[in-house]
Amino acid sequence: MRYNRLGASGLMVSPICLGTMTFGTPVTEADSIKLIHQALDLGINFIDTANVYEGYARFLGSSGGVAEEIVGKAMKDRRDRAIIATKVGAPVGPGPQEKGLTALHILREVDRSLKRLQTDTIDLYIIHWPDNETPLDVTLAAMETAVKAGKVRYFGASNHSSWQLCELVNLSEKHGWPRVVSSQIPFSLLRREFQHDLNFCDKYSIGVTPYQSLQGGLLTGKYRRGQAAPAQSRAAEKPEWMWKMDDPLFDRLEAIERLASDLGVPVLRYSLAWTLSQPAMSSLVVGAKRIEQIEDAVAALDVQIPTEHFNKIDAIFPPPWKQMDPIRG
């Protein structure tokens, strides 16, 4: 396994990070723990979770906690073998203080996450979504409190645009508060709204750890035009988490498959290799049910996308992604 720098943190992380959003259901606790241990043995040293993750049982405002508890059980006797990232900010209940990036919520949730994770320190504490109602200096000061108390080592952001990251960087530098070191955004061959933000992250040493680089499984090659979703796939089990599988989507998927077959590699490896080749990439947060799926992702590390393919790929994905940011475009 090779390792990449996680932005300005100095941490070295495996280019594949184990996502835990489906731990609990459909991946049982026992299978999740086994999967974590197998992933560590493969050289994966980066685990992504969130206070709200509880597998398919999750809904907006559900209490979460399940995935963190599983990670805690799996890691308690081998804590030093992985960087553990968790998140705060999404609702964990119906009440007005049970969400967002206020000091109250962050400092309450960090203690809950530490307990569930059975650890003294969260390596990377990620603000899950922007909270437009809480001043950023409140959030950053709370993060500083958590870092000074030794509860958090580094802080990252998720679902933030580059201008929002820019605000965070500026405020942190002005006040000497902890500086954002990572950005977790949705990004895949099929989803490139954040394409231009990657250069900003590169310039400011913010390590990008995209999620859904397989677009929930669409880029694995297992969904075929005109055929029912395979049994035990996400599209069969949790269709509301998947995109609509229509002809325009299959046109794009089949075009990507043709490019992958030019290189003689499966589409999954091609897709992940392309994502990893983008600016500022530290690690792809990949979901998996079985270790074979993580092994497939790790195999993408051996694939090089030839230069001429980048233009061919862009031709399959015309604007609007190119129009998202005309200033930097």
Ligand SMILES: NC(=O)c1ccc[n+]([C@@H]2O[C@H](COP(=O)([O-])OP(=O)(O)OC[C@H]3O[C@@H](n4cnc5c(N)ncnc54)[C@H](OP(=O)(O)O)[C@@H]3O)[C@@H](O)[C@H]2O)c1
């Ligand atoms: N920050 C955020 O807002 C945010 C949001 C979403 C997710 N995340 C993080 O990103 C992680 C990944 O998200 P995700 O699971 O939705 O997306 P993903 O990584 O694009 O998709 C993973 C799913 O694809 C299928 N798959 C993976 N490898 C495969 C293979 N080799 N062959 C066939 N199928 C394969 C599996 O589902 P099936 O086998 O069930 O089909 C797997 O659960 C999450 O666990 C979470 O940690 C973060």
